[in-house]
Amino acid sequence: MNLPLSTHPVPVLEMRRDSLADLRLRFTEPLDDGTRHWWQQAEDQMAAQPDAQTVARLSSQYKRGPGRQVPGNSAWTHAQLAHVLLLAQALEYQAEDQRLALLRQVFLWGDDQEKIALLRALDWLDSHGAALDLALQAGRTNNSQVFAAIALDNPYPARHYDERAFYQLILKALGMGLDVRRTEGLPRRRGHPLNQLALDLLEEQLAAERTVSAGLVQVIAFALLSPPQLQRLVELDRQQRLPADWHDQLPLNP
Template sequence: MNMDVTAPPTAALGMRRDCLAEHHQALARQLDDSELHWWRQAQEQLARQPDANTASLLSGQCKRHLRDRALPDSHWNLIQLARALLLAQVLEQSSEGGQLSLLRQLFLWGDDQEKIAVLKAFDWLDSQGHCVELALQAGRTSNSQVFAALALDTPYPSRHYPERAFHQLVLKALGMGLDVRRLTGLSQRHSLTLNQLALDLLEEQLAAHRAVSVGLPLAIAFDRLSPEQRQRLTALDQQQRLPPEWRAHLN
C-alpha cells in the first residue's frame, strides 16, 4: 500500500496494460458498425494529436456518437468505458513524467460524468497509487454518483489509501446510503479503529433516532471486538436499542 499521498507531479503512473487490453476488447465487442467507425477515427485523431484538448473534445463527442448502455458482466456503461480508454490512450502517448499532471488537468476539466469515468479507471490507470491525492480531493464531493465511482467496485482505495482516509471513505459511503458490500477490500481493512468508528456512528444514529445504516455491520470485525467494544453492543442490546438483526453478531 502506498502511504505517500503527495507523489511528485513527474511520477509515472504505471498503467496496467493487461487491463487496458481487456477493456479495449470488451468495448469493441459492443460497438455496431457505425459506432466502431467513429471509435477508430477518434483513436486515430488522438494518436495524431495526443494532447489534453483533443482528449477532452473526443470525450465530449462520445455521447453523440455512441449509444449508452450497460456492459455485460461489468460495472461500466459503454460511454464511461470509451471515455476512460481515450484518457488511457492520451496518457500512454504522453511522457511518463507528464502523465500525472495531464490526468489531473483532464479530471478538473471534466463534467461529473467524465469525472466518474476517470475515477472508475484509477485502478488500471495508476498501479503505483500516485493519484491518491487527487482521489482524496475527488472524495470530498457531495455527488453520490461521483463518490460511488471512487468508492465502489474498485480495489484502488483499499490498495492505496492510508488507514484514516480509507476509514473516512467507508463512513462517507455509509452516510450516503451506498451499498458497502461493493466496497472492495473492506474486510481486509477491518481493524479495532474501524470497529470504534462504526460503533460511534451506530450510537450517533440511534441517539438521533435515525435509521441505522444497513451496511454498517459490514464495517465491523465482530470476531475482533475489544472487550470494551463488545460491552458497548451488549449494553445497547440490553437497553433494547440494538437493531434485532445485530444480535446474531453477539453470539
C-alpha cells in the same frame, strides 16, 4: 535568490495495459460499421494530438453522435468506456513525467459521468498510486454517484489508501447510504481503530434517534471488541435499540 532544486521524484503513472486491452475489446466488439469507422478516426486524431482538449472533444462527440448507436451494458455505458480508452491512449503518448498532469486535467474538465468513468478505471490507469491525491480529492464530493465510483467495487483505495483515509472513506460511504460490503479491502482493514469509529457512529445515530446505517454492522470485527465495547452492545440489544441483524453477531454469553 536561487531556490534549491527539488529532489523528490515526479510520480509516474504506470497503466495496467492488459486490463485496458480487455476493456478496449469489450468496447469495440459490439460497434457497428459506422461507429467503428468513427472510432478509428478518433484514434488517429488522438495519436496526432494526445492532449486533454482532444480527449474532451472526442468524448463529447461520441456522446452526441456514434455513441447513441451502441447499447450499454450493466457495468459501464459505452460513453464511459470511450472516455477511459481515449484517455488511456492519450496517456500512452505522453512523456512519463507529464501523464499525471494530463490525468488531473481530464478529471477537472470532465462532467459527472466522465469523472465516474475515470475513477472506476483509476486502478487500470494508475497501478502504483501516483494519482492518490486526485482520488482523495474526488472523495470529498457530495455527489453520491461520483463518490461511489471510488468507494465501491474499486481496488484503488484498498491498494493505496492509508488507514486514516480508508476509514474516512468507509464512514462517508455509510453516511451516504452506500453498501460498504462492496468496498474492496474492508475485511482486511477491520480491527480495533475501525471498531471504535463504527461504535462512535452507532452511538451518535442512536442518540439522535436516527436510523442506524444499514452497513454499519459489516464494519465491525466483533471478535476484536473490548469487553466494555461488547457489554455496551449487549445492553443496547437488551433495550431493543439495535437492528435485528446485530443480534446474531453478539455472543450468547458475553
